[in-house]
Amino acid sequence: MRELIGTADLAAFDNPAGSLVYDYIDSNLYEKVFDFGCGCGRVARQLLQQRPAPKMYVGIDLHAGMNPLVPAKPSARCAAFLLSAP
Secondary structure (H helix, E strand, O other), X not given: OHHHHOOOOHHHHOOOOOOOOOOOXXXXXXXXXXXXXXXXXXXXXXXXHOOOOOOEEEEEXXXXXXXXXXXXXXXXXXXXXXXXXX
């Protein structure tokens, strides 16, 4: 599984400064995020900690083994949070 998710270092999953995960994208475009290939939710967690946080996040991964690694709702800052796998 390590080959699929990469490092287990908790710092790789957090965004304590709340900075934009992708600083080259205008912050107004983060309201709704669709993440195809969300994996274990590393970017989801970083996005939900950023300011402004998305109001809606949908993450889909075709590898069913990924989603059990992600908490059901990693942040109360996002009104709609959904992860899905087949």
